[in-house]
Amino acid sequence: MExxxxxxxxxxxxxxxxxxxxxxxxxxxxxxxxxxLHRRRRGTxxxxxEMLISRSGSLRPGAETLSPLREGPDPNGSxxxxxxTDGWAHWLCRAPSxxxxxxxxxxxxxxxxxxGVLGAPLAPxxxxxxxxxxxxxxxxxxxxxxxxxxxxxxxxxxSGGQKLQNSIQNAYAMGKVTMLASDIExxxxxxxxxxxxxxxxxGGFVLWQMNPDMWYVELALGGSKVRAGCNGKLxxxxxxxxxxxAAKGPVRPLRRALQGLDPKTTANMFANARCTGEKKIxxxxxxxxxxxxxxxxxxxxxxxxAEIIRHVLFGYFSQRTGLLVHLEDxxxxxxxxxxxxxxxxxxxxxxxxxxxxPVEGIMIAHSGRSVVTLFRFGETAMSHTKTRMEEAWTIEExxxxxxxxxxxxxxxxxxxxxxxxxxLPQENRVKNAVAAAAYRAKVVALGKxxxxxxxxxxxx
Numbered sequence: 001m002e003x004x005x006x007x008x009x010x011x012x013x014x015x016x017x018x019x020x021x022x023x024x025x026x027x028x029x030x031x032x033x034x035x036x037l038h039r040r041r042r043g044t045x046x047x048x049x050e051m052l053i054s055r056s057g058s059l060r061p062g063a064e065t066l067s068p069l070r071e072g073p074d075p076n077g078s079x080x081x082x083x084x085t086d087g088w089a090h091w092l093c094r095a096p097s098x099x100x101x102x103x104x105x106x107x108x109x110x111x112x113x114x115x116g117v118l119g120a121p122l123a124p125x126x127x128x129x130x131x132x133x134x135x136x137x138x139x140x141x142x143x144x145x146x147x148x149x150x151x152x153x154x155x156x157x158x159s160g161g162q163k164l165q166n167s168i169q170n171a172y173a174m175g176k177v178t179m180l181a182s183d184i185e186x187x188x189x190x191x192x193x194x195x196x197x198x199x200x201x202x203g204g205f206v207l208w209q210m211n212p213d214m215w216y217v218e219l220a221l222g223g224s225k226v227r228a229g230c231n232g233k234l235x236x237x238x239x240x241x242x243x244x245x246a247a248k249g250p251v252r253p254l255r256r257a258l259q260g261l262d263p264k265t266t267a268n269m270f271a272n273a274r275c276t277g278e279k280k281i282x283x284x285x286x287x288x289x290x291x292x293x294x295x296x297x298x299x300x301x302x303x304x305x306a307e308i309i310r311h312v313l314f315g316y317f318s319q320r321t322g323l324l325v326h327l328e329d330x331x332x333x334x335x336x337x338x339x340x341x342x343x344x345x346x347x348x349x350x351x352x353x354x355x356x357x358p359v360e361g362i363m364i365a366h367s368g369r370s371v372v373t374l375f376r377f378g379e380t381a382m383s384h385t386k387t388r389m390e391e392a393w394t395i396e397e398x399x400x401x402x403x404x405x406x407x408x409x410x411x412x413x414x415x416x417x418x419x420x421x422x423x424l425p426q427e428n429r430v431k432n433a434v435a436a437a438a439y440r441a442k443v444v445a446l447g448k449x450x451x452x453x454x455x456x457x458x459x460x
Contacts, residue, residue, distance in 0.1 A: 111222050112241060114179045114201065117347065117372055118391050119219050119226035120237055123258060124293040124311040124329065126250035127268040130212045133162075134271055147275035151287050151317050152267045158322030159263035160362040166264075168362070170210040170405045173261050175395040178202045179221060185386040205393075207256065214410040215254050228254070231410045244413040249301035258327060260353040260365020261395070266324060270315050279316065281326045282352070286316040293331075307334045323363060327351040334378075344378040359398045366395045 133156075134149055141149075156162050180200040203221035216229035228237040235247035258266045273289040280286070293311040301308045309332045316326035328350045336342040349372050353365035370391040377384035 110181045111201065111224055112239075113374075113387070114181060114389060115219070115221060115224060115226045115239065117349075117374065117389060118179055118370065119221075119239070120217055120228035121255040121349065122235065122247065122252040123255050123269055124252070124291065124313050124331070125269070125297055126252050127265065127271070128213050129253075129262070129265045129268060131268055131271075133267060142274070144274035144276065145272075147287075148270065148273045148289050151275060151289060151322075152270055154322040155317055155324065156263060156267050158363065160358070164361050168211075168264070168400045170208070170402055171262070171398070171400045172209070172402055172405075173207045173364075173395055174204070174397045175393050176202065176204050177219065177221065177391060177393045179391045180389065182388045182390055184388075186384070205256075207254070207261070208405065208409060209257065209262065210405055210407070210410065213251055213253075214407065215257065216410050217254055217256065229410055229412060230254075231407070231412055234412050234416065236412045236416050238413060244416050246412075246416050247301075248303050249297055255329070255349075258324075259351050259368055259370075259393075260324060260356065261398070263324075263362065266315070269313070273313075273315070278319075281316050281318075284325065285319045286325060287319060289315040289317065291315075305335050305337050307336075308332075309334050321356070323353075323356055323365075325353055327353070342378050343376065346373075346375040346377075348373045348375075360400050362400065364395065364398050368393055 133152060156165060159165070178200050201222040203219065205217060205219040207215065207217045209215045213232045214230055216227075218225060218227050224240050226237065226239055228235070230236075230251055233251065235251055236244055237247065238244040253262075253265050253269065258269060270289045270291055273291040276288045276290045278285060279288055291313045293308075298308045298311065311331035312329065314326075314328040315324055316328075317323065318325050328348070330346065330348040333345045333347075334342055335345065349370055351368060351370040353368040355366040356363045357366055358364070370393075372389040372391070374387040374389070375384065376386075
């Protein structure tokens with residue numbers, strides 16, 4: 001316990017100095033890791049040298065010195081002259097902001113599609129991780145709902161217990177990702193990627209979470225980076241081709257957190273779900289929970305010519321372990337501009353979680369993969385296209401209740417803060433409303449200039 005506190009005290013010093021997600025965003029005009037980059041190149045040490053964190057928050061003693069500063073995770077997983085195991089720990093303590101790795105020649109449109117769809121998708125509905133789960137009741141409750149509540153109670157117990165989950169106030173996770181656009185199917189032909197291993201893009205991500213309902217994620221891939229966050233009131237995303245833009249509709253969790261990283265938010269997400277049956281997933285019997293976004297949420301998320309018709313989430317919970325092993329969600333968007341036929345985009349993401357291991361008593365999935373299918377149809381009978389993408393990820397480090405993490409780490413970009421104008425005087429609210437309308441118009445115009453496909457497919 002003393003060693004653990006030593007690490008967290010060192011991390012707290014770094015967060016207080018300004019190496020937080022919010023500070024790293026404010027300092028990007030100078031360097032990806034802000035002023036801390038130059039400070040550590042002059043030889044400043046970080047924390048006691050004998051306290052290093054290895055994988056998944058496990059601590060180990062040693063008298064090793066800190067490795068040379070790296071602006072982001074090594075996309076190849078190794079560096080000459082450095083130990084692979086300690087690289088992510090050093091990177092955490094020195095620069096929590098993910099920086100983009102050099103690209104490998106991937107086409108710009110494919111990279112935008114990968115990052116737009118897999119970079120920071122959101123869950124279907126709003127939930128708060130501070131809300132308690134419904135009381136397990138059989139009387140006057142449909143069997144589908146009471147069964148789902150029982151399955152969720154077993155899931156929380158298998159994940160570490162509700163008491164331990166309630167004690168968590170914040171968390172961080174770091175990992176590596178590999179993404180690939182594998183093939184494209186049209187009405188007349190199928191274009192397959194013959195050299196998938198060579199054309200796959202590797203990168204990394206960092207995720208910070210804090211109660212209530214705050215999160216921030218950075219994902220770097222192929223020379224580009226997607227950032228997204230939520231301060232509990234506003235969800236936003238920043239891409240290199242569109243800049244910062246706010247998400248329509250209610251505040252929603254990050255989907256990546258539901259992929260075996262945040263059991264409590266996952267349980268709350270399925271609190272109003274129904275048990276629809278059983279299915280084998282990779283040879284394992286699972287219960288199926290189904291959650292549908294309500295019409296009010298779908299309407300709030302729709303904007304302009306893009307209408308969200310449905311968004312459905314399925315969770316597959318192992319009957320043997322009680323843990324979530326498969327997550328599937330599908331949403332359908334209808335896009336119709338003046339004088340043209342309606343076009344439909346159906347996006348389906350299937351995620352499989354593996355390698356559950358305890359971190360401070362919480363069961364965390366340390367690896368997984370996602371398969372995404374984008375299906376575009378509706379203009380003419382022979383105009384459909386289907387694109388398939390894949391992602392594989394591993395979790396390198398996880399920790400809970402990190403000292404020093406504050407609400408300032410989750411401040412949205414300055415150009416989007418008009419979304420919190422409810423506390424401003426009337427004249428300022430009017431000015432911010434005008435600025436909001438102008439900015440949305442700019443986002444729409446830029447989206448059309450770049451084909452509009454990415455942001456139409458994934459309306460955040």
